[in-house]
Amino acid sequence: xxxAVAGAGGAAVAALPGERLxxxxxxxxxxxxxxLAVALLVPGVAILTIFIAYPFVMAIWFSLTDISVGTAGxxxxxxxxxxxxxxxxxxxxxxNTCFYTFWATVFKLALGMWLALLLNRHFRFKRMIRAWMLxxxxxxxxxxxxxxxxxxxxxxxxxxxxLYQSGWISDxxxxxxxxxxxxxCAIVVNTWRGTPFFAITLLAGLQTxxxxxxxxxALDGANAWNRFWHVTWPLLLPVTLVVVVFxxxxxxxxxxLIYVLTGGGPANSTHLVATYAYQLGVASGLxxxxxxxxxxxxxxxxxxxxxxxRYLKRMEGA
Amino acid sequence: MxxxxxxxxAGAGVTAVGIEGIxxxxxxxxxxxGTTVHILRWNDFVPAADKIWREEFVPVTAKVLGIKxxxxxxxxxxxxxxxxxAIQSGNGPDIIMVLNNYPxxxxxxxxxxxxxxxxxxxxxxxxxxxxxSLNKVGGQxxxxxxxxxPALVAYRKSWFETIGVKEFPKTWAQYHEVGKKLxxxxxxxxxxxxxxxxxxxxxxxxxxxxxxxxxxxAKGKPMVDSKETVESVRFMTQFWKDAHDEGGLAWDDxxxxxxxxxxxxxxxLNGASIYVAxxxxxxxxxxxxxxxxxxxxxxxxxxxGPKGVQAYHxxxxxxxxxxxxxxxAAKDFLRWAHTASNYEKWFVVQKGFATGIARDWxxxxxxxxxxxxxxFKTAPNLQKQAMxxxxxxxxxxxxxxxxxxxxxxxxxxxxGKMKPEESVKWAAGExxxxxx
Numbered sequence: 001x002x003x004a005v006a007g008a009g010g011a012a013v014a015a016l017p018g019e020r021l022x023x024x025x026x027x028x029x030x031x032x033x034x035x036l037a038v039a040l041l042v043p044g045v046a047i048l049t050i051f052i053a054y055p056f057v058m059a060i061w062f063s064l065t066d067i068s069v070g071t072a073g074x075x076x077x078x079x080x081x082x083x084x085x086x087x088x089x090x091x092x093x094x095x096n097t098c099f100y101t102f103w104a105t106v107f108k109l110a111l112g113m114w115l116a117l118l119l120n121r122h123f124r125f126k127r128m129i130r131a132w133m134l135x136x137x138x139x140x141x142x143x144x145x146x147x148x149x150x151x152x153x154x155x156x157x158x159x160x161x162x163l164y165q166s167g168w169i170s171d172x173x174x175x176x177x178x179x180x181x182x183x184x185c186a187i188v189v190n191t192w193r194g195t196p197f198f199a200i201t202l203l204a205g206l207q208t209x210x211x212x213x214x215x216x217x218a219l220d221g222a223n224a225w226n227r228f229w230h231v232t233w234p235l236l237l238p239v240t241l242v243v244v245v246f247x248x249x250x251x252x253x254x255x256x257l258i259y260v261l262t263g264g265g266p267a268n269s270t271h272l273v274a275t276y277a278y279q280l281g282v283a284s285g286l287x288x289x290x291x292x293x294x295x296x297x298x299x300x301x302x303x304x305x306x307x308x309x310r311y312l313k314r315m316e317g318a
Numbered sequence: 319m320x321x322x323x324x325x326x327x328a329g330a331g332v333t334a335v336g337i338e339g340i341x342x343x344x345x346x347x348x349x350x351x352g353t354t355v356h357i358l359r360w361n362d363f364v365p366a367a368d369k370i371w372r373e374e375f376v377p378v379t380a381k382v383l384g385i386k387x388x389x390x391x392x393x394x395x396x397x398x399x400x401x402x403x404a405i406q407s408g409n410g411p412d413i414i415m416v417l418n419n420y421p422x423x424x425x426x427x428x429x430x431x432x433x434x435x436x437x438x439x440x441x442x443x444x445x446x447x448x449x450x451s452l453n454k455v456g457g458q459x460x461x462x463x464x465x466x467x468p469a470l471v472a473y474r475k476s477w478f479e480t481i482g483v484k485e486f487p488k489t490w491a492q493y494h495e496v497g498k499k500l501x502x503x504x505x506x507x508x509x510x511x512x513x514x515x516x517x518x519x520x521x522x523x524x525x526x527x528x529x530x531x532x533x534x535x536a537k538g539k540p541m542v543d544s545k546e547t548v549e550s551v552r553f554m555t556q557f558w559k560d561a562h563d564e565g566g567l568a569w570d571d572x573x574x575x576x577x578x579x580x581x582x583x584x585x586x587l588n589g590a591s592i593y594v595a596x597x598x599x600x601x602x603x604x605x606x607x608x609x610x611x612x613x614x615x616x617x618x619x620x621x622x623g624p625k626g627v628q629a630y631h632x633x634x635x636x637x638x639x640x641x642x643x644x645x646x647a648a649k650d651f652l653r654w655a656h657t658a659s660n661y662e663k664w665f666v667v668q669k670g671f672a673t674g675i676a677r678d679w680x681x682x683x684x685x686x687x688x689x690x691x692x693x694f695k696t697a698p699n700l701q702k703q704a705m706x707x708x709x710x711x712x713x714x715x716x717x718x719x720x721x722x723x724x725x726x727x728x729x730x731x732x733x734g735k736m737k738p739e740e741s742v743k744w745a746a747g748e749x750x751x752x753x754x
Contacts, residue, residue, distance in 0.1 A: 069401070069405050069427070070424055083751065153573070156576070174565065174567075177566070177568040262568065265514075265722075267726045267729040268722075268726055280720075283720040286717065
C-alpha cells in the first residue's frame with residue numbers, strides 16, 4: 001500500500017502499512033482554499049454583523065421613524081434630522097463636541113509626543129515609569145472622572161483649597177460652575193486620560209526609527225530641533241496620523257466623561273452630541289430623535305477616516 | 319391615631335377585596351406556587367427601607383403568596399436605561415419602579431393596575447391628586463404610585479436666629495432679604511441649578527408656578543414667555559447673586575447634602591436626607607457649638623410667590639410590565655404590598671423621608687415621634703400641579719423635564735449667560751418645538 005498523503009500545504013502524513021488513514025469530510029472540505037477562507041471569515045463577519053452592522057442599520061431605521069419606547073413608530077423621513085437642525089441644544093452640543101475634540105486632540109498630541117520623546121531616552125527605572133504612565137488609560141473612565149469631579153468640586157475642590165491656603169486666590173475658582181471653565185476642565189480630564197495612548201503609540205513608532213539616521217544628521221551639524229523636524233517627525237507621521245484618527249473618533253463620541261463630570265451642565269455648556277442623544281433617546285424615550293442625533297456623528301467621523309485613508313494611500317504610493 | 323386603629327381602618331377594604339382568601343387560608347394560591355416576580359427598584363436613600371424589602375417582604379411573600387420575590391436595586395438615574403432596554407427587548411423585570419411622570423412615557427408597555435389603585439384609594443383615604451395625574455393615562459392607572467419624597471427647605475435654625483430670623487421666611491422677597499444677610503455672614507443658601515433630575519427641577523418648577531408662570535396652557539400651547547415667568551427669572555437672577563453659593567450651578571443632587579452637613583450652607587431645598595444623615599451620623603456632624611447638628615435643623619416649604627406656595631415632590635411608582643409572563647402574580651404582590659399592615663413596615667423605617675400616596679398615612683402615629691419631620695406629613699398636599707402644567711404631565715412634559723429646559727432657563731440667567739428675557743424666550747422656543 002502506498003502511504004496516503006493528506007493535509008493542506010503539502011504536509012505529508014504517512015500511514016503505517018496495513019492501516020487506513022481516516023480523513024474526515026471536514027478536513028477534506030477545508031483543504032479547499034476558498035472554503036477555508038470562508039470558514040475563517042465567518043466568525044469575524046458574524047461578530048461585525050451582529051454587533052456593528054445590525055445596530056447601525058437599526059439606528060438608521062430608527063432615525064427615520066418617530067419610534068419611542070414601547071411604540072413601533074411610523075416612517076417620518078428626515079423629520080428627526082430637520083428637528084435636530086432647529087434644536088438650539090443640539091446646535092450647542094455639536095459645537096461643543098467639535099471644540100472639545102479639537103483641543104483635547106491637540107493637547108494629547110503635543111503632550112503625548114513630548115512624553116514619548118522623553119521615554120525614548122535611557123534612564124533609571126525606565127520600564128517602571130513607562131508602565132506607570134499608562135495608569136490614566138487603564139483606570140476605568142467613570143472612576144477616574146469621579147476623582148476629577150471631586151478635585152473640581154464647587155465647594156470642596158482640593159485645588160481651590162491649596163490655592164487659597166497658599167494665598168494665590170481669595171475666592172473659589174468656578175471650575176465646573178462656569179460654562180467656559182467647565183468645558184476646559186473636561187478637556188483637561190480627557191487630555192490626562194488620553195495622553196498615555198498617544199505616548200505609548202508614538203514611543204513604539206520612535207523605536208522603529210534607525211538611530212543611524214540621527215547620528216548621520218548630527219554629524220552633518222543638525223541640532224536637536226532640526227533632527228526632530230527633519231528626521232523624527234516625517235518618519236513618525238504615519239503613526240501619528242493613525243493615533244490622531246483613533247483619538248478623534250473616541251473623543252468625538254465621548255459620553256462617560258461628560259456624563260459623570262458635568263452631566264452636560266451648567267446650562268448645557270458641556271453637552272456633547274453623545275450625551276444629548278442619550279438624554280433624548282434613553283431618558284426621554286424618544287428613540288427616533290436620539291438615533292438621528294447620534295447619527296450626526298457619522299458623517300464627521302467618515303470624513304476623518306477618509307482623510308486618513310487617502311493620506312496613507314499616498315504615503316504607500318510614495 | 320393609634321397603630322391598631324389605623325391599620326384596622328386603612329386595611330379593612332383591601333384585605334376584604336384582595337387577599338382575604340389568602341390570609342384566611344394561610345396558604346398561597348395555587349396559581350402562584352413557585353412563581354418568581356422580579357422587581358427593579360432604586361437604591362433607597364434610607365438603606366433600612368431596602369432591608370425591609372429583602373428581609374421582610376421576600377420571605378413573607380414566599381410564605382403567604384407563594385411568590386419568589388427577586389428584589390434588584392440600582393441607582394435611580396440608571397432606571398430609564400434599564401426600562402428602555404427591557405421594553406424594547408420584551409424581557410426584563412416584571413415590575414419596574416419609575417420616577418415622576420415616566421408612567422406616561424412607558425404607558426404602552428404597562429399593565430392596567432386600576433383595580434389596585436382604586437382599592438387603595440377607597441380604603442386609605444384617597445390618593446393624592448399629583449400621584450393620580452402622574453400615574454393615570456387616559457383614565458387608566460398605568461402605574462401604581464408607591465411613595466412621595468417631599469422636597470422641603472432644610473435650614474439651620476441657629477444661623478437664621480443669629481441674623482434675627484426666628485421663623486422661616488413666608489415669601490420669596492423675605493427669603494431674598496434673609497439670604498442676603500446669610501451670604502454676607504459667609505453662610506449662603508445652597509441650591510443646585512445644574513443638569514440633575516431631583517433638587518433642581520423640584521426648585522425651579524415651583525418657583526415659576528408661584529409667580530404664575532406656566533409651561534403651556536391646558537391645550538398644550540406654550541405659555542412660558544409671559545411677564546410672570548420673566549419676573550420669576552429676574553427675581554432668581556438677583557436672588558442667586560445676593561444670597562446663594564454660586565457653585566450650585568454645577569451641583570448634582572448630592573452636593574447640597576455634603577455642603578449642608580459640613581456647615582458650608584445655611585439652607586437648601588431637599589428631601590429629608592440631610593436631616594436623616596445628621597440624625598444617623600451622631601457625633602460625626604456637629605454645630606460650631608459642639609451640639610449634634612440634627613438639633614439645629616428645621617424644615618419648611620418653599621416661600622410663597624404672588625400665586626402662593628407651590629411644590630413639586632418626587633414620585634416613585636411601580637409599573638407591571640406588559641411583556642411580563644407573571645403579570646397576575648406581580649399584581650397580586652403589589653396588592654399585598656399596599657395592604658396597610660405590610661406597607662406600614664416600610665413606611666415606618668422611612669421616618670417621613672418618603673410619605674404614603676394616600677391621605678390616611680398622614681394619621682399614622684409615626685409622625686408624632688419627631689417634630690422636625692412633621693412638615694413632611696402634609697407636604698404632598700402642597701403639590702397642586704405637575705410638569706407640563708396647565709396641560710397633563712405627558713410625554714411632551716417629560717421631554718421638557720428631561721431636557722432641563724425650565725432649570726436651564728433659570729441657570730442661563732443666574733450665570734449671566736443670558737438676560738432673563740432672552741432666557742425665557744429661549745425656553746419658549748424649545749417648548750414650542752416639543753409641543754408642536
